[in-house]
Amino acid sequence: MTPTGPKPGSQTALRQANLARVLALVRAGGPTTQAEIARQTGLSAASVTNLVRLLVAKGQVKVDDALVAGRRSRVVSPLGGQGLVLGIDIGRTHFCLALADLDKNVLAEVTEHNDAASSADQGLALCNLLLGRLLAEAGAKLTDIRATAACVPGPLDVASGQIGAGALLPEWTGLDLADRFEQALGLPVTIENDANLGAYGEWAWPSRRPLNGGLVYLRLATGIGSGMVLDGRLWRGMAGTAGEIGHMTLQENGRLCRCGNRGCLETMAAAPVLLGTLSAAVEHRVDLPEWIRLAKAGHTTAIRMVEETARFVGAAVANVCNLLSPEVVVLGGPVAGVGRLLLDPVREEVMRRALPAPARAVRVELARHGGRSEVYGALYLATQEALGAPDPPSRVEG
Ligand SMILES: [Zn+2]
Incomplete structure (x- = not known):
């Protein structure tokens, strides 16, 4: 395969790597001062100014002057661009869905009662119905959704995408959830455990x-x-x-x-x-x-x-x-x-x-976030995926 990127070690490669670092930092952390970016990356203030100027020109961030801790600062904020993300919280007795843009504005959300004894197919059909309602409310269409994350109650085998034994939705145990969601909604879906996404919601959303x-x-x-x-x-x-x-x-x-x-x-x-x-x-x-x-x-x-x-x-x-x-x-x-x-x-x-x-x-x-921590955590995870900035895994896949 012929390499098409800049020559490794060249000035261009270095600048691209630094651009990606700065972009990942503001996408992960939200609005950040240029001084803080310099501190966290170890780059000089002048380099950060140049890199931010390039990112502004590419439409990936915006810069505002603001007072931070009493000092005039240049605050860099990520611009999400086009598209939406979908978060789904599948509970034992509730379904909660939310749709947000890539600037982390929640456009529509809905919560509906679910019968714990209903089959996965019935649950997925309900999900599809609620998704249609959300899209109509937001004036959006299915193809606007760039990433979707869903959570389920119970231990999840991340490798197989199945809910393990002892889960609170017995009818869903052992299914390839990512595959079933994709078939039902027509979208690729990342599956997580509900408490994990609750932690994400409380930690990182918005x-x-x-x-x-x-x-x-x-x-x-x-x-x-x-x-x-x-x-x-x-x-x-x-x-x-x-x-x-x-x-x-x-x-x-x-x-x-x-x-x-x-x-x-x-x-x-x-x-x-x-x-x-x-x-x-x-x-x-x-x-x-x-x-x-x-x-x-x-x-x-x-x-x-x-x-x-x-x-x-x-x-x-x-x-x-x-x-x-x-x-x-x-x-x-x-x-x-x-x-x-x-x-x-x-x-x-x-x-x-x-x-x-x-x-x-x-x-x-x-x-x-009260009862919405899980669905907001799903929005966070989907947003990170849509922006190409997923969090690093906590273990090395074998
Ligand atoms: Zn026990």
Whole structure:
């Protein structure tokens, strides 16, 4: 094959490499001052000025004068160009889809109830219907979509694209999801685990929050999962299943878990457990919105279930703090919709149980996107792909 690019090591090759570095930096981090670009790349201020001028001429970035920390600065922002991205959050009982442009404006979004027992084909047909509705609302067409990412609840084999055993959508287990999505929607789709995309949404949508330490996102729902951003990248682990915090053993001889072990966090703090206890107490079937309403109104049993959930979740977060000492732990998922009633006792439990140094260093917060962390994380992942700036993998593929 005849090489067609600039000669390796030439001035042209060096400039192209530096252009790509600067572009990747502002696309990943959002608006960045020229001084910060120079600091992060190690390039001189004059070089950065020249490179930014070239990127402006190519229509890939824009430059604004702004006051940053009291100083006049040249702020470089990425320009997304043409096209849209699609994010899909497949939950056990909900589907959430969102459409955004490449400047990270959400143009349309929709959430619809899904029956957990419905087949994958029924689910995909619903997805297709919702996509049609989104496109109509945004005045767009299918060919405008440049990249799509979707998340599913449960451990995901990244290599095969299949949901593993123990997932919360039994009808979807073992399917080649990327292939099924592509057939149903007519679009290539990248598949991820829901808590991983929740972590991405909280960390990076619409722009990355600067972190000195890591971010751990807990998705508190029918199951309990987590996603971890460590050293600026999503941590998947050797098996690709890292973050299954719901199966952390908290009671050696506790209740039997769906994973086959006993006393997992999920058997004590997942939604079905707290709703089951509350339903028995009030003698009718309580769902999560009703639990949240009752707890906020001061209902004794509803409050007790918040406190119990907080105690177990707090213990798990304390373990995470001792192990990873993250900068931020985010509580997300529908159970976190109960808000400060859960957050405050979780914080107390972390202070009580974690070692003093990591307990002092961590900020425990509620998800800033509420129930949309996952779908916004999907938009982030799709945007990175559309811009040709995917995050580096957390492990080397074998
Ligand atoms: Zn388990």
